[in-house]
Every structure is written in structure tokens, then in C-alpha cells.
Amino acid sequence: MRISVIGCGYLGAVHAASMAKLGHEVVGIDVDQRKITELQAGRAPFFEPGLPELLTEVQETGRLKFSTSMADAEGAQVHFVCVGTPQRKGEYAADLTYVDSAFYELIPYLHEGDIAVGKSTVPVGTAARLADMVAAKAPGAVLAWNPEFLREGHAVKDTLTPDRFVYGVPAGENGARATAALDEVYATPLSNDTPRLVVDYATAELVKTAANSFLATKISFINAMAEVCEAAGADVSALADAIGMDERIGRKFLNAGVGFGGGCLPKDIRAFMARAGELGADQALTFLREVDAINMRRRSRVVELTRDLVGGSLIGKRITVLGAAFKPESDDVRDSPALSVAQQLQLQGATVTVTDPEALPNAKGRFPELSYEPDTKTALAKAHALVLLTEWKEYRELDPAAVANLVDEKKILDGRNVLDAAIWREAGWTYKGIGRP
Numbered sequence: 111m112r113i114s115v116i117g118c119g120y121l122g123a124v125h126a127a128s129m130a131k132l133g134h135e136v137v138g139i140d141v142d143q144r145k146i147t148e149l150q151a152g153r154a155p156f157f158e159p160g161l162p163e164l165l166t167e168v169q170e171t172g173r174l175k176f177s178t179s180m181a182d183a184e185g186a187q188v189h190f191v192c193v194g195t196p197q198r199k200g201e202y203a204a205d206l207t208y209v210d211s212a213f214y215e216l217i218p219y220l221h222e223g224d225i226a227v228g229k230s231t232v233p234v235g236t237a238a239r240l241a242d243m244v245a246a247k248a249p250g251a252v253l254a255w256n257p258e259f260l261r262e263g264h265a266v267k268d269t270l271t272p273d274r275f276v277y278g279v280p281a282g283e284n285g286a287r288a289t290a291a292l293d294e295v296y297a298t299p300l301s302n303d304t305p306r307l308v309v310d311y312a313t314a315e316l317v318k319t320a321a322n323s324f325l326a327t328k329i330s331f332i333n334a335m336a337e338v339c340e341a342a343g344a345d346v347s348a349l350a351d352a353i354g355m356d357e358r359i360g361r362k363f364l365n366a367g368v369g370f371g372g373g374c375l376p377k378d379i380r381a382f383m384a385r386a387g388e389l390g391a392d393q394a395l396t397f398l399r400e401v402d403a404i405n406m407r408r409r410s411r412v413v414e415l416t417r418d419l420v421g422g423s424l425i426g427k428r429i430t431v432l433g434a435a436f437k438p439e440s441d442d443v444r445d446s447p448a449l450s451v452a453q454q455l456q457l458q459g460a461t462v463t464v465t466d467p468e469a470l471p472n473a474k475g476r477f478p479e480l481s482y483e484p485d486t487k488t489a490l491a492k493a494h495a496l497v498l499l500t501e502w503k504e505y506r507e508l509d510p511a512a513v514a515n516l517v518d519e520k521k522i523l524d525g526r527n528v529l530d531a532a533i534w535r536e537a538g539w540t541y542k543g544i545g546r547p
């Protein structure tokens with residue numbers, strides 16, 4: 111099939127390359143010339159494992175092109191809109207400027223029989239509104255909503271072998287056409303028995319928001335348990351293992367720590383609350399306010415624990431923060447708990463050095479007031495305490511004996527509960543975890 115992908119960020123660039131991998135002719139379009147230049151040269155404009163190799167592989171086939179001109183979408187049969195829906199400044203609601211303008215600019219190039227597919231995470235009701243716009247201005251085309259569930263760091267795998275496909279389509283003939291087109295796009299994964307659910311627009315939009323709300327709730331639940339464990343002298347990691355063995359609960363997404371961040375979970379739960387308010391259903395989601403509050407409280411708690419670890423005051427203390435990205439295997443620092451903690455530590459008088467294998471260029475752009483050091487060993491030099499906030503493999507595998515002579519004081523706060531406390535203590539370190547005695 112001929113496919114266009116509008117928006118080449120974390121979602122769109124991976125989607126475009128993956129669709130070409132599935133055998134389609136793809137054009138990726140973005141207004142950002144820098145991104146397009148990188149992609150045209152076969153380079154990923156951000157860190158995502160497997161993406162550079164995939165780009166090289168599919169570009170050699172000639173099936174993947176990139177452009178800054180929306181006119182190049184013309185002639186494609188299926189158009190995926192993959193632009194961002196960030197949180198509006200000073201409000202909970204999502205900013206739909208990019209989605210609205212992507213559709214507005216795409217519509218003149220839609221022809222009879224084309225399918226326009228929204229993949230962005232949007233407030234429920236957006237697809238119905240956009241469908242009216244498509245019907246009025248490009249009556250032969252059909253709108254579908256096909257939410258994306260990929261995780262950064264696993265984006266290529268999640269796109270090529272997803273857990274499920276969800277198609278939000280209109281009723282009747284148009285819905286059947288959109289379903290058939292998406293089935294053709296995803297023929298390869300569908301042939302491997304990937305489940306696919308065909309629903310109405312509103313359900314498709316809500317599936318995505320509900321899934322992210324559930325994941326955020328699971329993380330805040332275990333972080334709330336960590337608070338109780340700390341007060342009671344219990345161990346939240348053992349507790350998570352034990353409750354996670356109940357198949358109804360499951361062990362995944364029960365890792366207590368500094369909480370969730372990134373470009374999705376925090377803003378999605380806030381946008382969901384805002385939308386529920388507009389729909390008169392705000393009471394149904396008041397619990398998400400608590401999910402958000404528990405999550406934000408983790409950051410202050412980690413700062414408090416660091417202060418205790420260095421003897422009650424951060425003034426004049428050299429603290430090395432291990433990790434800047436919101437999670438490992440990503441260079442994304444949007445709403446990163448690590449950087450938020452680093453900033454609070456610095457505000458309280460510490461001299462903070464932040465290190466990260468991939469995210470420092472992005473971190474510098476957002477928090478220019480912090481100090482950064484790419485080399486881990488140099489970053490550890492003369493520290494009074496280490497604070498591990500993003501669980502990159504290289505930090506999980508730090509050898510406590512080997513790094514002991516680099517630091518001034520052997521103190522570590524494991525903000526993700528990923529280190530072996532016994533091994534660190536044996537090597538003479540004061541080890542502190544989250545929700546663990």
C-alpha cells in the first residue's frame with residue numbers, strides 16, 4: 111500500500127519505518143526540517159534502540175521517503191496522523207493545536223477512498239469532531255482512530271508486534287472500508303494472530319487513555335505502598351513480588367521508586383481528568399488526582415531521603431544524579447523525575463552533577479542551570495552521595511567496590527530499587543532504597 115505518516119517524532123518516525131518494513135511505500139512528513147534531514151540521511155533524530163538499523167534497512171529498499179511538504183501525502187491510500195498532544199501551559203487539558211492543524215493541512219490532499227487515521231492520544235470526542243471536518247471537506251475519504259500503545263525504548267518491537275490493534279471506525283459502509291484498509295496495512299502482524307478490536311471512535315480514544323490511566327494507577331499504588339512500608343519498616347519490593355504472583359494483579363508495573371514521567375502518562379491522566387470534567391463525569395476520575403499527587407510526592411520524598419543520607423542538610427554537598435531520561439533506553443527528558451529531583455536538590459544548596467548515557471543533550475536544553483558530565487566515572491568523582499534515578503543497565507551493574515575510591519563518601523540512594531543492597535553494604539556503602547528498611 112501507499113502510506114503517509116504525518117509527524118515524525120517518537121511515534122511517527124518509528125511508525126513510518128515500521129510500515130516500510132511491512133512492505134508498504136511510505137512517506138514520512140514533518141514540519142521540522144532538522145528532523146527530516148536526519149531521517150533522510152538514515153539517522154534517527156532521537157535515541158531509540160533498533161531504529162537506526164531499521165531505517166538503514168528500509169531506506170535501502172527505496173520504500174521509505176521523508177519530506178517537509180504535506181503535498182507529498184497526496185497519492186497515499188492511508189494517512190496516519192502521529193503528531194503530539196502535549197499538556198496545555200498552566201492547564202490540565204491537552205493541546206490539540208498540532209492534531210487540528212495536521213488534519214486541516216492534510217484534507218486538501220485526500221481523495222475518494224482515502225483513509226485518514228489518527229494515532230495521536232486525544233481527548234474522547236476529538237475523532238467525531240474531525241470526522242465531521244473530513245466529511246465536509248473531503249467527502250470521499252473516511253476517518254479512523256487507531257491508538258498506539260508503544261513504549262519508548264521498545265518502540266520498534268511494540269509497533270511491529272503489538273499486543274493488539276484497536277480500530278475506531280464509523281458505522282456502516284465507511285467503517286467497513288476503513289477496517290479493510292487497516293487490515294491490509296497490518297496484514298503481517300494480523301497473520302500472526304495479533305488480536306484486533308473494531309469499535310466506535312469514542313471507545314477507541316478511551317481505550318488508550320484508560321490503559322495509560324491504569325498503568326499510572328498501578329505505579330502510584332505501589333508507590334503508596336512504599337510510603338506505608340517505610341512507615342512500618344516493611345519491604346515494598348518483597349511485597350510487590352508477593353502480590354504480583356496473583357495472576358489477577360501481575361508483577362509488571364509494580365516497581366516502586368521515584369515515580370512515572372515522560373511524554374505520556376503524566377499528561378494523559380491530566381488531560382483525561384480535564385475531559386471528564388467537560389463531559390460532566392469529573393467525579394469518576396477524582397482518584398486520578400490522587401494518582402498524580404502520589405507520583406509528584408515521590409520526587410520530594412527522594413529529595414528528603416537524600417538530605418537525610420548526607421546528614422540533614424544539602425548545603426555544600428556534592429551529589430551525583432545517575433540518570434536524566436524519564437526511563438532507561440530513551441533520551442526523552444519530558445517530565446523526567448530524575449531532572450526534577452536534580453533541580454530540587456540544587457535549589458536546596460547541593461552541588462549537583464547529572465550523568466546519563468543518552469539524554470544529556472536534551473536535558474541541557476531543558477535545565478541549563480544544572481551541571482552535566484557524560485562520563486560516569488568523572489561524574490562520580492568526589493561525590494558525597496550518589497542518587498540513582500534512571501535505571502540504565504550501566505548503573506544497575508555498577509561495581510560498588512570499584513567505584514568506592516572515586517567518591518568522597520560511600521552513600522547511595524537507589525531511587526528505583528534496582529541495586530542489590532547486601533552487595534553495596536558489604537562493600538562499605540550506606541545504601542538506602544525506596545520503601546525498604
Ligand code: UDX
Nearest residue numbers: 258259260261262363364365369370371372374436437
Ligand atoms: C507509556 C505506556 O506504557 C505506553 O503503552 C503508551 O503508549 C505511552 O506511555 P512510556 O511513557 O514510553 O509508555 O513508558 P513506560 O514504560 O510506560 O514508563 C512510564 C514511566 O513509568 C517511566 O518513568 C517509568 O520509569 C515509570 N515506571 C514504570 C515506574 O516507575 N514503575 C514501573 O513499575 C513501571
